[in-house]
Amino acid sequence: QLIRGPGTPQASIASISAASESEIRELARLPLEELKALARAAADRVHGNKVLLRGLIEVTNHCAMDCLYCGIRRSNTRAVRYRLSHEELAATIAAGRRAGFMTFVLQGGEDPALAGDGLLRLAETARTAAGPEAAITLSFGIRSRRQYEELKAAGADRYLMRFETADPELHRYLRNGLSLEQRLKALEDVRAAGLQLGSGFMTGLPGETGETLINNVLLAQRLGMEMGGVGPFIPHPETPLRDAAGGDLERAVRATALLRLALPACHIPATTAAGTIHPEGREQMLEAGANVLMPNITPVVHKKHYLLYPGKICIDESGFQCVGCLSVRVMGRGLRLSWERGDALPVVT
Numbered sequence: 001q002l003i004r005g006p007g008t009p010q011a012s013i014a015s016i017s018a019a020s021e022s023e024i025r026e027l028a029r030l031p032l033e034e035l036k037a038l039a040r041a042a043a044d045r046v047h048g049n050k051v052l053l054r055g056l057i058e059v060t061n062h063c064a065m066d067c068l069y070c071g072i073r074r075s076n077t078r079a080v081r082y083r084l085s086h087e088e089l090a091a092t093i094a095a096g097r098r099a100g101f102m103t104f105v106l107q108g109g110e111d112p113a114l115a116g117d118g119l120l121r122l123a124e125t126a127r128t129a130a131g132p133e134a135a136i137t138l139s140f141g142i143r144s145r146r147q148y149e150e151l152k153a154a155g156a157d158r159y160l161m162r163f164e165t166a167d168p169e170l171h172r173y174l175r176n177g178l179s180l181e182q183r184l185k186a187l188e189d190v191r192a193a194g195l196q197l198g199s200g201f202m203t204g205l206p207g208e209t210g211e212t213l214i215n216n217v218l219l220a221q222r223l224g225m226e227m228g229g230v231g232p233f234i235p236h237p238e239t240p241l242r243d244a245a246g247g248d249l250e251r252a253v254r255a256t257a258l259l260r261l262a263l264p265a266c267h268i269p270a271t272t273a274a275g276t277i278h279p280e281g282r283e284q285m286l287e288a289g290a291n292v293l294m295p296n297i298t299p300v301v302h303k304k305h306y307l308l309y310p311g312k313i314c315i316d317e318s319g320f321q322c323v324g325c326l327s328v329r330v331m332g333r334g335l336r337l338s339w340e341r342g343d344a345l346p347v348v349t
């Protein structure tokens, strides 16, 4: 029996054991529906039927990196670049607070303008606008240990940085020379700075195998990450991977379910990328144990320019409209939206 413990939602987390490596390998061979049911049951026991809401704000699409898969890579000269002003950011967060959001996820490329103390100033603006109660999550790639510490001191609570793939060779190739080791070192620095740690990976990357998927889940577990995002790779026409096959939904949903069973306490979003490749992609991820949704509250004028991949959903809606849409979508699955902060739970491995 993989899942132990009383059946009450939010039961003692310690009573739910994480799947071991051999169990993960076994689970990976299950038919999709069986795997999803196990993962959803684990999510129900730890997280109940709540789906945590986070307001996503895409702060800048300038990026010094040149990842082969990414639509805002430096070499994509067709990307229309933007950067929110401090005033726009503050106004977006204030509107988010009025709507009820208690977590704001600020995401951006590795924008040279945010080097030095640029990101620090942004974190301070965010903290002021959000007030002392709401959580601030940042996602701006690799920084120094010292910078993570300063961000934490400025009021950031959490940091997200996917490792993208656990395959070192594939990582180096797709990230244009950046090693997996460098990425993992940065994740260690995030943790050492006392920030809640989020990471994750893409599924269906070119050159990926079934073993890669298992290794992604095992690496996520080793990291003990408290938040974990999984999304299918979607080829962008203005990148070197334009002709690659994208990831399919089943693989992304399987990965989500395995991640849930490997890390029962982890906050796992039903991702926009999943919703982009299939109209019910996010619902499928919720059924596979995801417990977070991240409506995109970036000002609508900028939203369409943050295109990591083509076809992104909810481009013309404000994130506040999405909340209504999402509440209907989760209700159909016996779930309900929650405005709680949703801090990291102690991770049991």
Ligand code: 5AD
Pocket: 069, 070, 071, 161, 162, 164, 201, 202, 231, 232, 233, 234, 235, 236, 273, 308, 309
């Ligand atoms: N398809 C799907 N996901 C992508 N990301 C970047 N480019 C793509 C793409 N083409 C993901 C990466 C990154 C996150 C913000 O978006 O995993 O960490």
Ligand code: FES
Pocket: 313, 314, 317, 321, 322, 323, 325, 326
């Ligand atoms: Fe954005 Fe449905 S979630 S429109």
